[in-house]
Amino acid sequence: MSADIIGTYAVAFCLLIGSFFTIVGVIGLLKFNTPMSRLHAPTKVGTVGIGMLLAASMLHSFVIGQTSIHELLIMGFLFVTAPISANFIAKVNIHRGDCETPPSPLQDDTWSTLNTPQEDRKNEAAGQ
């Protein structure tokens, strides 16, 4: 077995793992019941699925002799931005009351995401 054959098998393996995680995440997006549980499934698409496809792309570039590791940039960008967008979607769900409200915190009055900043409170009072 030469390196080319092993590399081709590795590319096929990475492609299959990536497509498996993609379809699992999207089925979860379609089948779960509540908005918050629907939020957790497609994060696997963004990290593992696309990560494995990018790994397959890198391995394939090694196999065909045009070495490139640019794909690490896309992988890093996805891994950094996926939690941020998930946090924003969770805040949309919380603020619109689409999910169960979390139990009240132990020490403070309310959770910080539900709290109104001090400046906005003054503006509301002045407006009224």
Next chain:
Amino acid sequence: MTTALWVFDIAMIVTFVTLGLSQILSMVRLVIGPTPGDRILAVDTMVINGLGIVIALGIYQGVQIYFEVSLLITMLGFVSTVALARFVLRGDIIE
């Protein structure tokens, strides 16, 4: 080498079919999604699946030209998701 190429072709076909099916299933969630959060999430998933299709096309054709395309799709997908979520949250994108 022929067996390896056959396995690679099968994996390529499976990947394209799976990514297309994922795109259709997320479109179903985009249409029926009861809450705005679900619709934003479905759009985000569709952007990521489209990114996967572009990457798989780059592997299939064996060229590096699709790298810039996928990087641009990634950035635009993140910015559009955050902009939609902020618009739903605050009624404005840049305050």
